[in-house]
Amino acid sequence: MRPLGTRWMVCGLALLATLVGGALTLRAWAVQPRREAELSGLRLRLERAVWLHEPTDHGDTATLPALPGAPARGQRRLTVELTVFNPRSTPLDFTAGELRLTGSTAGTEWRPSAGGATAFTVRPAELVSVTLGFDVPPTPSALRLEWTRGTERETLLSTRRPRSAGEGPPEWPRRVEELPPGNAAAGSALFHGRLACTACHGNPAEPHGRRIGPALSDFARVGATRVGGKSVAQYAYESLLNPSAFIALECAGQAPCSGPSTMPLYGETLSPQEMADLISYLVNLRAEE
Amino acid sequence: MARRWWVLAVLLTLGLLGWELGLLWLLSGGFDTRAEVLGARLAWDAALLLPVALVASGCAHLLARRAGQTRTTLEAATTLSLCFLLVLTVVTTGRGLLQRQLARTPAPAAPEGQPVSATDQDVGDEGRFLCAAVAPDLSLPEEEGGSVAETAWAGVRDALVLQVPVFPLLLLLLLRRRPGRIPSSARAVVSPLSWVVMLGVSCAWQSDDRRPPPGEQPVQEWEGGCAPGAPVRTYAVAAISASLPLNAHGDHVPQGLRYVLEEDSPAPQEREQAPHPLVLRANVGECLVLHFTNRLAQGPAALRIEGLRATVRGAGQGGFVPGTSVAPGQRLTYVLPLPESPEAEGAYLLHDSEDGGEREARGLFGALLLEPAGAVYRSASTGEPLRDGSGWEALIDVPTGQDFREMALLYHAMGPPEVADVRSARGALLPVQDEMAGPFRPGAFGLNYRSQPSFERQEDSPEDEEQRPSTVGARAPPLRLRSYLGEPIKLRVVHAGSAEFHVHHLHAWDRRRGPREKQAPGSPFEAPQLLSPGRALTLATAGAGDFPTAAGDFLVHCHVPNHSAGGEQHTWRVFAAPQPDLAPLTGQTPSGVSGP
Numbered sequence: 001m002r003p004l005g006t007r008w009m010v011c012g013l014a015l016l017a018t019l020v021g022g023a024l025t026l027r028a029w030a031v032q033p034r035r036e037a038e039l040s041g042l043r044l045r046l047e048r049a050v051w052l053h054e055p056t057d058h059g060d061t062a063t064l065p066a067l068p069g070a071p072a073r074g075q076r077r078l079t080v081e082l083t084v085f086n087p088r089s090t091p092l093d094f095t096a097g098e099l100r101l102t103g104s105t106a107g108t109e110w111r112p113s114a115g116g117a118t119a120f121t122v123r124p125a126e127l128v129s130v131t132l133g134f135d136v137p138p139t140p141s142a143l144r145l146e147w148t149r150g151t152e153r154e155t156l157l158s159t160r161r162p163r164s165a166g167e168g169p170p171e172w173p174r175r176v177e178e179l180p181p182g183n184a185a186a187g188s189a190l191f192h193g194r195l196a197c198t199a200c201h202g203n204p205a206e207p208h209g210r211r212i213g214p215a216l217s218d219f220a221r222v223g224a225t226r227v228g229g230k231s232v233a234q235y236a237y238e239s240l241l242n243p244s245a246f247i248a249l250e251c252a253g254q255a256p257c258s259g260p261s262t263m264p265l266y267g268e269t270l271s272p273q274e275m276a277d278l279i280s281y282l283v284n285l286r287a288e289e
Numbered sequence: 290m291a292r293r294w295w296v297l298a299v300l301l302t303l304g305l306l307g308w309e310l311g312l313l314w315l316l317s318g319g320f321d322t323r324a325e326v327l328g329a330r331l332a333w334d335a336a337l338l339l340p341v342a343l344v345a346s347g348c349a350h351l352l353a354r355r356a357g358q359t360r361t362t363l364e365a366a367t368t369l370s371l372c373f374l375l376v377l378t379v380v381t382t383g384r385g386l387l388q389r390q391l392a393r394t395p396a397p398a399a400p401e402g403q404p405v406s407a408t409d410q411d412v413g414d415e416g417r418f419l420c421a422a423v424a425p426d427l428s429l430p431e432e433e434g435g436s437v438a439e440t441a442w443a444g445v446r447d448a449l450v451l452q453v454p455v456f457p458l459l460l461l462l463l464l465r466r467r468p469g470r471i472p473s474s475a476r477a478v479v480s481p482l483s484w485v486v487m488l489g490v491s492c493a494w495q496s497d498d499r500r501p502p503p504g505e506q507p508v509q510e511w512e513g514g515c516a517p518g519a520p521v522r523t524y525a526v527a528a529i530s531a532s533l534p535l536n537a538h539g540d541h542v543p544q545g546l547r548y549v550l551e552e553d554s555p556a557p558q559e560r561e562q563a564p565h566p567l568v569l570r571a572n573v574g575e576c577l578v579l580h581f582t583n584r585l586a587q588g589p590a591a592l593r594i595e596g597l598r599a600t601v602r603g604a605g606q607g608g609f610v611p612g613t614s615v616a617p618g619q620r621l622t623y624v625l626p627l628p629e630s631p632e633a634e635g636a637y638l639l640h641d642s643e644d645g646g647e648r649e650a651r652g653l654f655g656a657l658l659l660e661p662a663g664a665v666y667r668s669a670s671t672g673e674p675l676r677d678g679s680g681w682e683a684l685i686d687v688p689t690g691q692d693f694r695e696m697a698l699l700y701h702a703m704g705p706p707e708v709a710d711v712r713s714a715r716g717a718l719l720p721v722q723d724e725m726a727g728p729f730r731p732g733a734f735g736l737n738y739r740s741q742p743s744f745e746r747q748e749d750s751p752e753d754e755e756q757r758p759s760t761v762g763a764r765a766p767p768l769r770l771r772s773y774l775g776e777p778i779k780l781r782v783v784h785a786g787s788a789e790f791h792v793h794h795l796h797a798w799d800r801r802r803g804p805r806e807k808q809a810p811g812s813p814f815e816a817p818q819l820l821s822p823g824r825a826l827t828l829a830t831a832g833a834g835d836f837p838t839a840a841g842d843f844l845v846h847c848h849v850p851n852h853s854a855g856g857e858q859h860t861w862r863v864f865a866a867p868q869p870d871l872a873p874l875t876g877q878t879p880s881g882v883s884g885p
Contacts, residue, residue: 007364010364010367010368010371011363011364011367013367013371014366014367014370014371014456015456017370017371017374017449017452017456018370018452018453018455018456018457020449021449021450021451021452021453022453024446024449024450025312025316025450025453028316028450029315029316032316032317036609036610038609043609043610044610045609045610047593047642047643048642048643048645048646050646050788050822051788052788052789052790052821052822053705053788053789054790064790064792064819064849065792065817065819065848067792067817067818067819068819069819069821070790070819077790077821079788079821079822079823081593081642081822081823083593083610083613085610085611114821114823114824115823115824118596120598122598123514123598123626125514125600126514126598126599126600127598127599127600127601127610127611128596128597128598128599129593129594129595129596129597129613130595130596130823131595131596131822131823131824133821133822262848262850
């Protein structure tokens with residue numbers, strides 16, 4: 001027979017474990033997001049929250065042009081659709097600034113970047129549908145969508161930022177010389193095949209063929225003189241990494257090219273060897289005398 | 290003895306699965322969990338919990354034999370529950386550490402061609418027990434690849450949450466095995482199987498949007514929404530299903546949906562072979578009454594009005610927040626006190642974003658255009674007053690301001706670009722293209738239900754065309770924006786739902802003369818404009834001196850390569866001479882050089 005003390009200790013331990021687990025569950029319940037909430041008399045329901053599809057998600061090597069209102073490079077937008085409802089008998093104010101996205105890392109929070117100026121006075125019995133956007137840089141943190149009015153706060157959503165397909169590109173060296181040796185034949189195959197560069201630049205072997213982007217048939221000469229102090233290889237390298245770095249002087253119909261460039265960001269999809277191969281091909285493109 | 294252990298382990302496992310389900314339901318916060326995910330995860334958890342229960346039973350039995358004494362039920366239950374917790378902790382911690390070693394990241398990767406919903410309940414990754422999902426903030430490591438200690442502690446927390454019902458459950462199970470201790474009727478109640486059934490029944494009682502909160506009465510003051518004396522404008526809108534023709538090739542969306550005016554229902558297709566999205570008009574300061582009826586054969590439909598205050602009454606109202614979704618045949622009435630401020634003029638999206646935007650992607654969207662106070666709308670083709678105020682293009686007569694020509698452009702995606710259900714005239718899915726801008730299905734992108742995809746089409750010869758018995762879809766002419774040279778124009782550009790960015794762009798040079806003929810550089814018409822979900826913008830030109838400065842054909846397209854190649858490219862034709870089917874603005878007579 002076990003001593004009475006041991007028996008009670010075992011029993012107490014079992015009970016303690018149950019209580020601790022129960023307390024953790026209750027705490028979970030307390031912090032669990034709720035898609036419907038009421039703060040200071042105003043009710044809100046989270047209708048839909050979507051991490052927007054980006055061109056790069058489906059293998060697209062193009063990115064959004066840098067326009068006003070667009071997420072900065074590397075950011076993803078979380079679009080949130082809300083319905084705000086006033087069940088009270090007095091008008092209540094609502095501003096989009098009451099919503100914020102917070103990261104689990106202390107001090108990280110994002111305000112609405114789309115629809116952030118939204119403000120309404122919601123009259124009794126009225127509802128209003130609001131769509132907001134939050135631009136979030138890469139972060140592994142758990143993110144919480146919080147609604148705050150005065151001192152009251154409610155969590156509406158817990159989510160994680162999805163990784164983009166091209167996220168985590170290799171750290172490209174500053175100098176093209178630091179790339180591995182390139183193979184022009186392999187670069188030609190990339191240019192004419194998988195990357196389909198000819199779709200915009202035309203075939204360099206046909207200088208007067210149809211194209212919408214700048215001609216590359218004499219790139220070895222033109223590229224070498226475009227930017228002072230940059231070799232043709234360095235010029236090609238920086239242009240492939242950042243297509244808007246240098247806007248070419250002449251596009252289709254001898255008209256000046258316009259920025260921002262719509263050329264894909266090949267730094268997100270090419271391996272260093274492929275980059276070297278492509279540059280090797282480009283720097284050997286010369287117009288026949 | 291072995292059989293007894295097995296029965297105990299099975300019952301304990303079932304009880305714990307029920308506990309996990311109950312936690313998910315209680316703590317879901319109203320978010321949905323996909324059934325296919327849940328089933329696989331439950332099966333995986335059961336496969337781990339059953340051995341844990343068996344090992345714990347064996348340990349408890351060995352301890353009892355070592356003590357050599359008969360134990361009370363309480364002693365047996367406590368010993369077994371502690372053994373279970375011990376083994377479970379080892380399993381959860383080991384599972385977490387193994388997961389960490391394999392460096393599997395918990396952040397979801399964006400699937401190709403699809404947006405990522407953030408409202409599906411996060412059930413954690415497959416390397417955790419399902420109960421870990423009930424409190425991601427508590428049970429998941431804060432950062433991806435957290436320290437070993439964090440991962441281990443997360444495992445301990447998972448085990449503690451999971452074992453909460455083990456002790457009481459074992460107590461009841463063991464009591465149940467001792468005849469005479471509890472009545473037979475009570476045994477049935479405490480059976481874990483009964484618990485699972487009860488939980489299942491409970492889960493079936495969804496905490497949907499319709500359940501009125503305790504003590505709340507449905508709001509009755511909706512009638513007071515509009516200012517006294519405000520002019521009242523009424524529309525009756527219905528959601529219907531209809532195949533949507535996209536272009537002259539007969540490409541179409543067979544499972545299309547759209548909003549129509551009720552007077553067009555129930556046979557709008559006969560009246561309008563090539564429909565446009567519903568575009569309604571009202572003036573600032575008016576009181577808009579909008580009746581919405583779900584005319585779909587099955588399934589709900591919703592009408593969500595972005596950015597305008599409204600009161601709603603009708604079927605299913607009275608919930609915590611009134612819903613905008615109704616079952617087939619049911620009706621909602623919106624009363625919108627439209628803002629009086631001139632700045633409120635513009636476009637507002639109407640859409641059904643429920644069900645993850647699936648109905649919206651099939652065409653259930655439209656727009657409400659707010660016009661200046663007192664504006665009168667006329668047909669862009671005949672110049673006659675518009676009978677119902679709807680239509681994507683119109684002439685707007687403004688009593689106290691400048692009249693203008695108005696065109697509404699709704700950019701949309703018919704679902705994710707690779708999987709959109711867009712079919713040829715013969716009913717076959719259009720082939721997925723994989724060009725510079727990645728894979729997409731032609732026709733997946735469009736403007737005003739019109740898509741002009743660029744791809745090498747297997748054109749039929751005229752003979753084939755004649756011999757073809759029938760085609761599945763109707764054919765639609767291309768979208769053609771039309772205006773006269775020198776007219777004031779307002780272009781209402783709307784992002785019609787879908788989880789994609791669009792970039793509205795006008796090539797301000799005649800498509801036939803080339804970029805050298807670029808017009809009005811710097812005009813807002815020419816600058817690319819980003820469109821994100823729920824947003825709309827107005828581009829206005831005062832007429833002379835602004836775009837267009839010459840007649841011609843101008844390309845309107847989306848600047849995202851896939852979207853343009855997938856169909857979002859259309860022509861704006863500017864005329865200099867009068868056209869028989871294009872009415873001029875009041876007091877303006879087109880004249881000058883010959884138009885195209």
